[in-house]
Amino acid sequence: MIELQDATKRVGNVIHIKPTTLTLQTGHFNVLLGATGSGKTSLIKMMAGLDPIASGKVLMDGQDVTRLNTQKRQISLVHQFFVNYPHMTVFDNIASPLRVAGMAKSEIEGRVEEAADLLQLRPMLHRRPHELSGGQQQRTALARAIAKESRAVFLDEPLANLDYKLREELREQLPDLFAGRGAVVVYATSEPEEALLLGGYTALMEDGRVTQFGPTADIYRNPENIAAARVFSDPPINVARVTVSGAQARLAGGGGWQVADMTDGEYMVAVRPHRVTPIRTSDADVELTGRVIVTELSGSDSSAHFQHGEDAWVSLAAGVHPYQVGEDHRFFMNPAHCRYFGQDGKRVA
Amino acid sequence: MRTENQKAWFFVLPVLGLVAFNALVPMMTVVNYSVQETFGNNQFFWEGLGWFEQILRSDRFQAALGRQFLFTLLILLIEVPLGIIVALSMPRKGFWVPVCLVLMALPMLIPWNVVGSMWNIFTLPKIGLLGYFLNDVLGINYDMTQQPLSAWITVVIMDVWHWTSLVVLLCYAGLVSIPDAYYQAAKIDGASPWSVFRYIQLPKMKTVLTIAVLLRFMDSFNIYTEPFVLTGGGPGNSTTLLSIDLVKIALGQFDLGPAAAMSLIYFAITLLVSWVFYTLMTKDDAQ
Amino acid sequence: MAQIKLSNLKHSYMPTPKGPDDYALKEIDVTWRDGGAYALLGPSGCGKSTLLNIISGLLTPSEGQILFDDRDVTALPPDQRNIAQVFQFPVIYDTMTVGENLAFPLKNRGVDAATIKRRVDEIAEMLDVTELLKTRASGLSPDNKQKISMGRGLVRDDVNAVMFDEPLTVIDPHLKWKLRSKLKELHQRVKATMIYVTHDQTEALTFADEVVVMQDGEVVQIGTPVELFERPQHTFVGHFIGSPGMNVLPCEARGDRAVFEGHEVTLEGPTHGDGGRTDLGIRPEYVGFSDTGIPARVTKVSDIGRHYVVSAMVGNTALKAVTEHSVPEPGSQVFLQFKPEQSRVYRDGWIASEERTQ
Numbered sequence: 001m002i003e004l005q006d007a008t009k010r011v012g013n014v015i016h017i018k019p020t021t022l023t024l025q026t027g028h029f030n031v032l033l034g035a036t037g038s039g040k041t042s043l044i045k046m047m048a049g050l051d052p053i054a055s056g057k058v059l060m061d062g063q064d065v066t067r068l069n070t071q072k073r074q075i076s077l078v079h080q081f082f083v084n085y086p087h088m089t090v091f092d093n094i095a096s097p098l099r100v101a102g103m104a105k106s107e108i109e110g111r112v113e114e115a116a117d118l119l120q121l122r123p124m125l126h127r128r129p130h131e132l133s134g135g136q137q138q139r140t141a142l143a144r145a146i147a148k149e150s151r152a153v154f155l156d157e158p159l160a161n162l163d164y165k166l167r168e169e170l171r172e173q174l175p176d177l178f179a180g181r182g183a184v185v186v187y188a189t190s191e192p193e194e195a196l197l198l199g200g201y202t203a204l205m206e207d208g209r210v211t212q213f214g215p216t217a218d219i220y221r222n223p224e225n226i227a228a229a230r231v232f233s234d235p236p237i238n239v240a241r242v243t244v245s246g247a248q249a250r251l252a253g254g255g256g257w258q259v260a261d262m263t264d265g266e267y268m269v270a271v272r273p274h275r276v277t278p279i280r281t282s283d284a285d286v287e288l289t290g291r292v293i294v295t296e297l298s299g300s301d302s303s304a305h306f307q308h309g310e311d312a313w314v315s316l317a318a319g320v321h322p323y324q325v326g327e328d329h330r331f332f333m334n335p336a337h338c339r340y341f342g343q344d345g346k347r348v349a
Numbered sequence: 350m351r352t353e354n355q356k357a358w359f360f361v362l363p364v365l366g367l368v369a370f371n372a373l374v375p376m377m378t379v380v381n382y383s384v385q386e387t388f389g390n391n392q393f394f395w396e397g398l399g400w401f402e403q404i405l406r407s408d409r410f411q412a413a414l415g416r417q418f419l420f421t422l423l424i425l426l427i428e429v430p431l432g433i434i435v436a437l438s439m440p441r442k443g444f445w446v447p448v449c450l451v452l453m454a455l456p457m458l459i460p461w462n463v464v465g466s467m468w469n470i471f472t473l474p475k476i477g478l479l480g481y482f483l484n485d486v487l488g489i490n491y492d493m494t495q496q497p498l499s500a501w502i503t504v505v506i507m508d509v510w511h512w513t514s515l516v517v518l519l520c521y522a523g524l525v526s527i528p529d530a531y532y533q534a535a536k537i538d539g540a541s542p543w544s545v546f547r548y549i550q551l552p553k554m555k556t557v558l559t560i561a562v563l564l565r566f567m568d569s570f571n572i573y574t575e576p577f578v579l580t581g582g583g584p585g586n587s588t589t590l591l592s593i594d595l596v597k598i599a600l601g602q603f604d605l606g607p608a609a610a611m612s613l614i615y616f617a618i619t620l621l622v623s624w625v626f627y628t629l630m631t632k633d634d635a636q
Numbered sequence: 637m638a639q640i641k642l643s644n645l646k647h648s649y650m651p652t653p654k655g656p657d658d659y660a661l662k663e664i665d666v667t668w669r670d671g672g673a674y675a676l677l678g679p680s681g682c683g684k685s686t687l688l689n690i691i692s693g694l695l696t697p698s699e700g701q702i703l704f705d706d707r708d709v710t711a712l713p714p715d716q717r718n719i720a721q722v723f724q725f726p727v728i729y730d731t732m733t734v735g736e737n738l739a740f741p742l743k744n745r746g747v748d749a750a751t752i753k754r755r756v757d758e759i760a761e762m763l764d765v766t767e768l769l770k771t772r773a774s775g776l777s778p779d780n781k782q783k784i785s786m787g788r789g790l791v792r793d794d795v796n797a798v799m800f801d802e803p804l805t806v807i808d809p810h811l812k813w814k815l816r817s818k819l820k821e822l823h824q825r826v827k828a829t830m831i832y833v834t835h836d837q838t839e840a841l842t843f844a845d846e847v848v849v850m851q852d853g854e855v856v857q858i859g860t861p862v863e864l865f866e867r868p869q870h871t872f873v874g875h876f877i878g879s880p881g882m883n884v885l886p887c888e889a890r891g892d893r894a895v896f897e898g899h900e901v902t903l904e905g906p907t908h909g910d911g912g913r914t915d916l917g918i919r920p921e922y923v924g925f926s927d928t929g930i931p932a933r934v935t936k937v938s939d940i941g942r943h944y945v946v947s948a949m950v951g952n953t954a955l956k957a958v959t960e961h962s963v964p965e966p967g968s969q970v971f972l973q974f975k976p977e978q979s980r981v982y983r984d985g986w987i988a989s990e991e992r993t994q
């Protein structure tokens with residue numbers, strides 16, 4: 001378990017991490033999701049002891065480690081760039097932290113081989129990093145983190161520099177690799193899809209703050225504020241202006257439906273692109289007509305960007321749908337999937 | 350995101366101590382001398398700013414300062430463009446890269462007084478190879494021991510020979526760090542070689558050029574050994590640069606007070622000009 | 637703009653290649669129509685960058701020809717091919733403003749000031765950078781820098797093609813989407829021939845009208861995104877395209893049936909050939925849950941928001957299914973149904989079943 005208690009980070013007079021309180025548990029992935037510069041790496045460095053904390057505390061398993069050296073925290077860190085010792089073989093790379101810890105030779109061998117098997121590195125154990133592909137180099141770095149007995153493993157966008165398909169494969173294996181190792185796993189990413197695939201818990205980050213934390217699928221479905229909804233969406237979530245008056249919601253660009261338990265006023269409504277479809281999916285669907293600006297056909301999905309009043313919308317639907325750019329099309333949206341936010345960005349319904 | 354670690358100060362501490370010992374302490378001694386008069390026997394008399402006034406008003410100092418500025422200006426005007434041109438014409442890849450780099454580094458590896466002696470022997474009329482060649486083969490009247498102009502040309506060429514490599518190596522480092530994509534993009538955009546230089550190479554070399562200009566300014570402004578060995582400040586006082594003059598006053602005439610005042614003025618000028626240079630050259634980045 | 641034809645193209649980085657393994661590009665024959673949007677898709681090392689460099693003229697192929705509108709340009713240097721290129725990392729001229737950056741290619745070609753202004757304003761408007769025209773380009777965010785690089789390619793009207801070399805690598809995911817749509821929109825407006833090189837299937841499929849899938853220096857399949865998704869000609873294409881990729885399950889094939897882990901599966905049509913490694917290919921999207929069918933044990937269910945990805949074991953073979961509703965519990969016993977018209981057989985990787993004609 002890692003706890004941050006009102007921890008902040010400052011460089012000069014610039015606050016990089018605002019007071020953050022967060023408890024990360026073992027047994028599942030803890031994902032830090034946010035755009036570049038939102039503070040994911042800073043937060044990891046604070047927990048790893050690589051960056052000093054301006055105020056507040058960091059605790060590991062209840063022990064205050066705020067002033068403890070990185071070397072003494074028993075942690076592993078895998079970086080976005082493939083960091084290996086270039087002059088050592090894969091075996092020695094994986095074994096190096098174990099040797100530093102003074103482990104017996106026979107035990108080192110066992111552990112290295114176990115980690116190498118998990119990451120399919122067995123045939124490459126005697127090669128040097130420059131003879132390996134990018135994927136194999138990153139797997140070596142991951143194997144080093146797995147072989148080492150750590151209380152916490154920090155993975156800072158470890159897949160960002162790999163090929164798409166390779167990313168997909170490794171992403172699927174990762175949760176299993178760390179399962180049952182008793183370490184807190186923290187995974188930073190800027191891709192919402194990656195957070196969903198890894199599951200576990202997710203902390204949404206924006207501008208040096210954690211905006212929401214909870215089980216990944218929960219916060220995907222129930223964002224507490226408009227910023228969280230935007231951060232956790234790929235493709236970007238549709239946000240439109242809506243006026244509620246007398247239990248009736250009306251979009252600025254036309255189209256209305258019944259709402260319950262909402263006071264009259266101006267709101268923002270957010271709905272994910274795949275909930276806006278070119279075919280009617282339920283009787284409750286609201287019809288939106290809009291001029292198609294761009295279409296994208298990915299084989300499995302069709303998407304259309306359309307203009308509805310002054311708001312730009314995106315529809316994403318499975319299958320092949322013929323859209324004509326520049327023409328009006330009808331789209332359908334089930335209000336059950338709408339989330340409402342006040343002018344201050346806070347969720348209201 | 351930038352990171353900061355207060356621990357760094359611990360590592361810097363020994364260096365700070367060293368600097369204090371070998372720069373601050375001697376400097377305080379100089380300050381001490383500059384405001385007092387001494388006649389030996391460790392007897393000192395308060396002089397105030399008198400030495401400073403005397404130095405600043407003296408024709409001798411003003412003449413030496415003028416020569417110093419002229420020398421530095423010539424050095425910068427020749428070495429910086431020449432260094433850029435040489436760096437641009439050096440190969441970026443292949444067998445000739447290390448060869449060129451070694452050739453470039455060679456002059457810088459030679460001790461300063463050896464450079465002075467080398468050029469002295471090389472350029473002496475009658476015995477020196479160059480001196481003989483110019484006088485007796487080409488019939489040009491050249492004698493750096495007798496003619497101020499010959500002496501100046503020799504001192505400047507010697508410095509260019511010795512230090513242009515530094516500018517070349519710094520510029521070269523800046524050039525090789527430019528990704529190929531920039532050159533490809535420029536080709537595609539139909540850019541002329543001049544445009545490539547003006548809009549890609551020069552902006553990317555800016556940081557290293559700033560460093561190169563600063564280093565060359567400071568070095569050439571404080572130069573002593575090479576011209577001293579080559580010409581000894583002559584003929585007459587024609588190549589007596591500030592540092593040579595300073596040594597003459599301090600060790601030749603043993604006027605410690607004026608010498609101390611002069612070295613502080615010298616130091617202040619170097620610092621001021623460096624600061625102005627640096628501010629001007631990095632002004633754009635701050636915006 | 638021009639039609640681009642690659643004829644019998646081969647390339648080896650070795651001076652005297654011996655076997656096919658010595659070739660980085662084995663044999664490429666492609667024709668790209670004027671004004672189309674194309675993608676070159678494949679993993680690292682598949683030869684797509686080599687091909688890109690050959691088209692732009694940075695490399696001369698060992699064999700074969702490149703034709704722009706039937707004019708042989710194989711021996712022409714890059715600057716005479718009139719090809720614009722957008723690189724992985726944005727290339728901008730730091731000391732110029734955004735407007736000067738966009739004007740640069742025109743200025744170099746001696747275009748008059750009025751035309752330059754008109755073109756620059758037009759392109760800036762398309763890229764939504766009009767308000768940035770007077771700012772220095774060095775301070776821009778990566779996505780805006782990349783927009784400017786694109787703009788420099790589009791501002792000229794004499795380019796034969798605009799090529800994109802993994803242009804979204806340094807862009808944040810949520811901006812990637814926007815920039816990709818912008819690119820698509822630009823293509824729909826200016827109708828320039830565009831060639832997009834990437835390892836990212838989503839980028840390739842959403843951008844291109846036609847995708848060239850490459851592996852080990854060979855073209856595996858050329859087709860529209862729908863063709864590649866619906867009827868991959870090779871298991872590599874099936875696996876590489878789609879997320880998760882196609883299930884490739886070892887089987888035996890007889891007529892229009894396949895036997896997979898002892899269960900009979902109806903195929904799209906009759907199979908041809910025999911022998912070789914035989915696999916059943918079915919996309920996770922076409923694996924359904926039912927009361928009857930192939931018994932399977934659910935090993936994992938991932939909630940990825942839009943739908944669920946269910947991993948299951950049939951006998952000793954793992955497969956995946958995608959479902960929006962009816963989510964089974966991990967560990968439970970379920971029955972799978974394979975959509976017959978989407979079940980096909982591959983022999984040694986290549987498709988071996990015939991399309992059902994109805």
